[in-house]
Amino acid sequence: MGAPRRSSRRSSASGPGGARPRLAVWKFASCDGCQLTLLDCEEELLSVAARVEIAYFLEASSAPGPGPYDLSLVEGSITTPDDLERIRHVRRVSRRLVTIGACATAGGIQALRDFADVREFLSVVYARPDYIATLDRSTPISAHVPVDFELRGCPIDRRQLLEVVSAFLAGRRPVVPPNSVCVECKARGNACVMVAHGTPCLGPVTQAGCGALCPAFNRGCYGCFGPMESPNVRALNRQLRELGMSTPELVRVYRTFNAAEEPFRQAAEDADPELLDHETAPEKAPEKAPGKAPGEDRGGRR
């Protein structure tokens, strides 16, 4: 170890007026997996609790604190008329709003409903469909209110969550690189499963963050973190076909947790152009909330 050097730089980062910043965690349509990631940060959670006042967190305590909050983490997508009201409330009482996970960021697995007729589902599943108040589509938080940062993943990555919370507490931009999973895969020292084994992998079109977990265990990437910064899905589809994937298989790999993300939606449609004809979905993705031009979202995720 080198000898510590003195420097005159001062540390920054403390809550406004010295008070602990207040953190809230909110849940919409989701499986709770992302919130649990926060609880999973056992070691670090104590220092989180020391640095922030966890004011509203249903998963860990049942006592909702009154707003306003300095940082709100929002899990889940908007799927009911009630959600629409609640997310506006959350935005009003939050200084910073960060979405966590594929549901809040992209609509989640439940956005598969976007490609089908919800009324049809309801009549098959429920005895009294008229008791069910649900929207036709599962939409990301950013389709309804301005979002300060979107953290991807299904579920989110523990290290990235701590990074985002630390960054917001320190008042800096989170370091969440939007490049491909391949970058992490090579840094980790994996041999490429596509090249070496012919295993289909979504890594080249998927955003890093998981640490290339699946390729490390000889599986192809499932695309949990959604599209990377400049996904070339057509080129990947051609290669996946070369590796023997059929049209339905191709559609299936893109239609999972991030099915409604525009590049993955296009990837499925590129694989099967007929999807465009016989699906009930509106042709376009929802407009992002005001203040965010199309294409700007990539930059915001850095």
Added chain:
Amino acid sequence: METVVIRSLEPLIAELRARGFAVVAPTTRDKVIRMGEIASESELPRGCGDEQEPGRYRLREGDDEMLFGFAASPDSAKRYTQPPSRTLFRMRGESIEEPEAEVPRVALLGVRACDLAALAVQDRVFLGGRHPDPDYRRRREALFLVAVNCAVPGGTCFCVSMGTGPKATAGYDLALTELAGPHRFVAEPGSACGAEILGALPRVPAANADLDAAEEVSRTAAEHMGRRVDTEGIKERVAGAHDSPRWQQVASRCLTCANCTMVCPTCFCTTVEDSTDLTEGAAERIERWDSCFTLGFTEVGGAPVRGSGAARYRQWLTHKFSTWFDQFGTSGCVGCGRCITWCPVGIDVTEELANLP
């Protein structure tokens, strides 16, 4: 010291380990030849070969006695000279600490001629300028290099075109040529340390027949290059192709995934990332591998300068084969073929070069 013949690598491995080196050599892992630490000759991939073509790699398991019957593996020496990430400093309150990482002494057994050429390129990059990198120097000096001359080049190799192989001519401590019938190695020292180690091993002087057989291995290998590049005027040709429509065509296939730059033994680009701990006042800066294929690489004022895939592919090819000469007085490519094999869609730099006007 003279060129000698050794019958087994076991004494060499034992000698290196006794001198405190971790011996890192080809092994098979997940059906790929990977560099990993070994303790005995029996861990080398006996009888194995590889098939390499654009975007495709397959391990062949055979039953001959050869230990090095394959070409470059995905792992170059870069991982040892420039690890994927390192901590630059840690800060707590008022104090800054620059940790000096522990640099293990590593004997790389089985480096190829192209890898040695790549190390020479890296030396220029990291040590040749006005600000030599002390971290690189320490890692580099901790390496003992045992080259093995290629006998079976891969389908994506073109070291002959780049003038870097298949026979190792400089930059090694020891160079071996593997011969069959009977199985043996012609061994030649390239440094004082290499000569000393060789002097400690059971050996016999090399006969003319051994030397001829070794020459023949390299000659045959040179005739079996998987690919070739016409390097005549390449620097100017690539620079002159700046506005070629070809870049758009390759961009329609390129995933901008960065695999090519990650596996390239000479690509050296990094980014720095700062992190703050949840404890007040603690921060850390790390350096990690980056690539000219990421958008963050050229981000200025929140937007990338090289936004299109075409601009990014052009940067990679132009740097390797043209602007590298301006910057470092050498080619940035040593012809190892890794970027071709390990590109998930099999984009081939030799083909792209041939297609430029």
